[in-house]
Amino acid sequence: xxxxxxxxxxxxxxxxxxxxxxxxxxxxxxxxxxxxxxxxxxxxxxxxxxxxxxxxxxxxxxxxxxxxxxxxxxxxxxxxxxxxxxxxxxxxxxxxxxxxxxxxxxxxxxxxxxxxxxxxxxxxxxxxxxxxxxxxxxxxxxxxxxxxxxxxxxxxxxxxxxxxxxxxxxxxxxxxxxxxxxxxxxxxxxxxxxxxxxxxxxxxxxxxxxxxxxxxxxxxxxxxxxxxxxxxxxxxxxxxxxxxxxxxxxxxxxxxxxxxxxxxxxxxxxxxxxxxxxxxxxxxxxxxxxxxxxxxxxxxxxxxxxx
Ligand SMILES: CC(C)(COP(=O)(O)OP(=O)(O)OC[C@H]1O[C@@H](n2cnc3c(N)ncnc32)[C@H](O)[C@@H]1OP(=O)(O)O)[C@@H](O)C(=O)NCCC(=O)NCCS
Numbered sequence: 001x002x003x004x005x006x007x008x009x010x011x012x013x014x015x016x017x018x019x020x021x022x023x024x025x026x027x028x029x030x031x032x033x034x035x036x037x038x039x040x041x042x043x044x045x046x047x048x049x050x051x052x053x054x055x056x057x058x059x060x061x062x063x064x065x066x067x068x069x070x071x072x073x074x075x076x077x078x079x080x081x082x083x084x085x086x087x088x089x090x091x092x093x094x095x096x097x098x099x100x101x102x103x104x105x106x107x108x109x110x111x112x113x114x115x116x117x118x119x120x121x122x123x124x125x126x127x128x129x130x131x132x133x134x135x136x137x138x139x140x141x142x143x144x145x146x147x148x149x150x151x152x153x154x155x156x157x158x159x160x161x162x163x164x165x166x167x168x169x170x171x172x173x174x175x176x177x178x179x180x181x182x183x184x185x186x187x188x189x190x191x192x193x194x195x196x197x198x199x200x201x202x203x204x205x206x207x208x209x210x211x212x213x214x215x216x217x218x219x220x221x222x223x224x225x226x227x228x229x230x231x232x233x234x235x236x237x238x239x240x241x242x243x244x245x246x247x248x249x250x251x252x253x254x255x256x257x258x259x260x261x262x263x264x265x266x267x268x269x270x271x272x273x274x275x276x277x278x279x280x281x282x283x284x285x286x287x288x289x290x291x292x293x294x295x296x297x298x299x300x301x302x303x304x305x306x307x
Contacts, residue, residue, distance in 0.1 A: 017068070017092065019060040021104060024072060024085075025052060027059045031067040039087050042218030050196070051085060051305060054189060058104050060088075060097055068092050071101035073109045074306055077185030081109045083116040084305030086125075098125050113184075113283040117253075117276040117304040131279035134286050137301065138262070140270040141219075141251035144242050147267035155239055158202070158232050163240065166199030166211060173208045174201070174227075181227045181296045182307065183287065189306060200237045202228070212237040212300065220249025226300030230292055231260035234299040242268045253301040258292065261299060276304055 024032070029045055029052070036043050043051075057072030069092070072085040083105060088097045102125065106114075117137055118126050127133075157163060166174065171194055179185045197213035210228035214221050223241050228234035234256075242250065252270055255278065256262050266272075278285060285307075290297050301307055 017062050019062055019068070019097070019100075021101075022059050022061050024057040024059050024070060027061070027067055027070075032059070032070060035067050035070060035087055035089060036085075038089055041087075044216075044218065047217055050192070054192065054306070055084070056108065057085060058101055060101060069097045069101050071098075071105045072305075073105050073114075074189075075109075075112075076182075076189065076307075077179075077187055079112050080184035081112045081114055082305065082307050083109075083114060086116075086122060093121075098122070099129075102126075102129060113285075114281040115285045115307055116279055117301075117307070118279050119276050123277060123279075126279050129281075131281045133277050133279050134284065135255045135278045136257075137253050137255050137276045137278055137304065138257070138272055139251070139253050139274045139276065139304070140265050141249065141273045142269045142271050144245045144248055144250040145269040146239070146243055146246060147264065150239070155236065157236050158204075158230070161202050161204045161209070161233075161236070163200055163202055163236060166194070166201050166213070168194065170199075170201060170208060170211075174199075174211050177208055177211065177296060178225060178227050181298045182225075183285070186306075189302070193302065198241075200240050202233055202236050209233065210237050210296075212241065214241040214245070214250075217303070218251065220251065221245055222251045222253075222303065224253065224300040224302045225298055226252070226254070227296060228299050229294060229296045231256070231258055231264075231299075234261045235264045238264070238300070253304055254299055255286075256299055278307075 055072045055074035059067050060069030061067055068089040070085050070087050074082045175187045175190050197215040199213040201208045202210040210233035212226040214223045226234055
């Protein structure tokens, strides 16, 4: 028999946990942060603070106060909500905690249309709850650099347009344009996002026809939303952020695989890191008939959680 180190008095393996469901707003932010870090998510405390200010949800807490699961919903305007922050601590996964938390969230959002972006691990959970897959989101990130051919060159803008910085006075106009693209109003979200972001707007005939915002997030910065009607416009409002953040860590979550915009992102140093799947329940989220160059749409997500 091997002798035990003298400091090891005893050990016990506990396999059964009992959870209490708690309002996520009653949970210590540091504990939620540890939970999200435990599944490899990059959120900073400020990113979680922003999500908590915008949504509601639950945490699974064990008998000694450890937070081992979470799930939230985020109301947009109208009858639409997104679902996110769905996490089960790695030591507990595949034992039903995710489903239990989701059941409670779904109870809370009864009667609303729902959307989410599912990781590979969560797809089975959402599919069996009734969510339908609509599109792939490409999470692209890396150290930003302007494409070699564009360095030192003036920005090529679409005909009859000018580019300028977004100001607080633009809020109403960007809310209206975003509404057309996102297909649900998100006035509250955008009004909370704008003070944290810098933005660029593309103007034609004194009207904003495309815009994008950039804000600190995770390991660096995220560009989103990017709202435009064509690849050309989307590149025009994204390029200035790449130029002003050269050498920094940037991220864009996009559903675009069409060559000009997707290629521009890649050439700007933002390589494909992972994919998630946009899913919906009680009504389609995306318009499959959107015509490039005609219909305004979301080229870059605010985040996977908020769409
Ligand atoms: C996704 C996640 C929340 C699931 O939590 P969980 O507590 O393991 O979920 P459950 O035990 O309730 O399982 C739900 C279903 O998903 C399946 N599942 C769980 N983990 C899975 C995995 N890694 N791959 C494939 N299926 C998985 C389960 O088998 C179960 O299916 P079943 O009921 O038909 O048997 C958890 O894996 C997690 O936190 N992952 C990392 C963070 C993440 O990706 N969150 C989702 C954000 S959209």
